[in-house]
Amino acid sequence: MATGRTHRPATRSRGIPEATVARLPLYLRALTALSERSVPTVSSEELAAAAGVNSAKLRKDFSYLGSYGTRGVGYDVEYLVYQISRELGLTQDWPVVIVGIGNLGAALANYGGFASRGFRVAALIDADPAMAGKPVAGLPVRHTDELESIIRDNGVSIGVIATPAGAAQQVCDRLVAAGVTSILNFAPTVLSVPDGVDVRKVDLSIELQILAFHEQRKAGEESGPAAAAASRTGAPARTAPVAGSGKGPEGDVPAVMPA
Amino acid sequence: MATGRTHRPATRSRGIPEATVARLPLYLRALTALSERSVPTVSSEELAAAAGVNSAKLRKDFSYLGSYGTRGVGYDVEYLVYQISRELGLTQDWPVVIVGIGNLGAALANYGGFASRGFRVAALIDADPAMAGKPVAGLPVRHTDELESIIRDNGVSIGVIATPAGAAQQVCDRLVAAGVTSILNFAPTVLSVPDGVDVRKVDLSIELQILAFHEQRKAGEESGPAAAAASRTGAPARTAPVAGSGKGPEGDVPAVMPA
DNA sequence: CACTGTGAAACGCTTCACAGCA
DNA sequence: TGCTGTGAAGCGTTTCACAGTG
Numbered sequence: 001m002a003t004g005r006t007h008r009p010a011t012r013s014r015g016i017p018e019a020t021v022a023r024l025p026l027y028l029r030a031l032t033a034l035s036e037r038s039v040p041t042v043s044s045e046e047l048a049a050a051a052g053v054n055s056a057k058l059r060k061d062f063s064y065l066g067s068y069g070t071r072g073v074g075y076d077v078e079y080l081v082y083q084i085s086r087e088l089g090l091t092q093d094w095p096v097v098i099v100g101i102g103n104l105g106a107a108l109a110n111y112g113g114f115a116s117r118g119f120r121v122a123a124l125i126d127a128d129p130a131m132a133g134k135p136v137a138g139l140p141v142r143h144t145d146e147l148e149s150i151i152r153d154n155g156v157s158i159g160v161i162a163t164p165a166g167a168a169q170q171v172c173d174r175l176v177a178a179g180v181t182s183i184l185n186f187a188p189t190v191l192s193v194p195d196g197v198d199v200r201k202v203d204l205s206i207e208l209q210i211l212a213f214h215e216q217r218k219a220g221e222e223s224g225p226a227a228a229a230a231s232r233t234g235a236p237a238r239t240a241p242v243a244g245s246g247k248g249p250e251g252d253v254p255a256v257m258p259a
Numbered sequence: 260m261a262t263g264r265t266h267r268p269a270t271r272s273r274g275i276p277e278a279t280v281a282r283l284p285l286y287l288r289a290l291t292a293l294s295e296r297s298v299p300t301v302s303s304e305e306l307a308a309a310a311g312v313n314s315a316k317l318r319k320d321f322s323y324l325g326s327y328g329t330r331g332v333g334y335d336v337e338y339l340v341y342q343i344s345r346e347l348g349l350t351q352d353w354p355v356v357i358v359g360i361g362n363l364g365a366a367l368a369n370y371g372g373f374a375s376r377g378f379r380v381a382a383l384i385d386a387d388p389a390m391a392g393k394p395v396a397g398l399p400v401r402h403t404d405e406l407e408s409i410i411r412d413n414g415v416s417i418g419v420i421a422t423p424a425g426a427a428q429q430v431c432d433r434l435v436a437a438g439v440t441s442i443l444n445f446a447p448t449v450l451s452v453p454d455g456v457d458v459r460k461v462d463l464s465i466e467l468q469i470l471a472f473h474e475q476r477k478a479g480e481e482s483g484p485a486a487a488a489a490s491r492t493g494a495p496a497r498t499a500p501v502a503g504s505g506k507g508p509e510g511d512v513p514a515v516m517p518a
Numbered sequence: 519c520a521c522t523g524t525g526a527a528a529c530g531c532t533t534c535a536c537a538g539c540a
Numbered sequence: 541t542g543c544t545g546t547g548a549a550g551c552g553t554t555t556c557a558c559a560g561t562g
Binding site: 021022024025026028029030050051052087088089090092094096102103104106107108110111113114116117118119157158181182183184188190192196198200202203204205206207208209210211212213214215216217218 | 280281283284285287288289309310311346347348349351353355361362363365366367369370372373375376377378416417440441442443447449451455457459461462463464465466467468469470471472473474475477
């Protein structure tokens, strides 16, 4: 899960719960699809199904935005598209920079959904001088030296970090110092930022590990819940290899036993 | 945030809260770094800082796994690495397939953190016949026709979907039919899957939209909370362009006014 | 004495269930 | 009648604060 930190810590920012904000883009996408098919109205039930949530949640979410529906009828698709777009700040264009044009950075630069909805790639930035000037997704890659001037000249407030983990904090610091206040981090590191800067992270490895956890549970449940329980009681830890054998740089197995 | 659906709907799977599971990989990463620096023990305070959470949360999280710390001392790094790895199911290797070898799929295939922790790319699959056989990240791309046999032959239970949105559901259905029970979806679509299959999604566009929301709030707060509130009262909707002008396939602005 | 482990309180989110309106 | 909008209940998560212990 790519969860952000540094949200409004205490109070909700003007009444809309964070969980609701996170779902608005989902609704918007579903509504846009309906709009393209010229569907005039949707019920909460239909829209909820399209967005993959339940209808009570959807209605509650929309109630935070105001009363935009019609009882007995549903929601006006076009109107709702506009209201949600406005609420999300997508009626204006957001210039973004992508820092780190490796495989991932290039993929992001080429990602269409990027430009389609209020976001514009203002620049691609990479530390490798050999990359400088090379066109990626129609834009010339700029060198890191230009980072500050690019951000200031374009009024960029959103930065995407797609560098290796080792460079991420440093890039982050420079982005923030230059005026960026929202960061989407693809590097597998915890970024520390001053108050007022939002960070959201996307981490493939974490997502896979969460899936692995559930996958393991499924396998363990084959012999009933008892089997799954037994594999967690400490005793099976005895099957652990002896410490110090070393099958790689990754942490080995401990010699310690649980209490 | 890339949040999955189809978790255990009601009861927690054997006592560990979902929120805790989602943080275990974070702790594991921090612990691995400590392990590589041969640090023998950490306090909850230190580890929490490294993982970007607060220490009370971390202690509570670890308490679900068992009592693995020593009062007055802290946690044994190696031991904890092993316990968390085991809990996450990373002591075994998980073969994964990546479907859709475009920019993103290639980036994922090349992503190192992939292999480093319990995951092994069993195959890269693409629908484009021209891609077949081409090496990406050292593996030859296989054609979609082989999807079922690849999954069965390799005992793959985790699939990564990096196809265009339009192909995602179909690919998903085939993966599930062939035996995959966990899916990481990068395509901007809601996937529907049968019970027992876990889906987690990673969606760049949604993350950016959430950032834009907060970014907008920051800008609005310059003139105090009153200004931000005013911009949500419906009256400003009058500034909306007239519907029907059409600047593209994306939904335009509605002609309807709020109640 | 420092730090873990954990009840209990606080909080936010989800779900229920139905009043209210078109 | 059909569907929205919403109080209120229910749940899961976070935070507090301190008892327990090596």
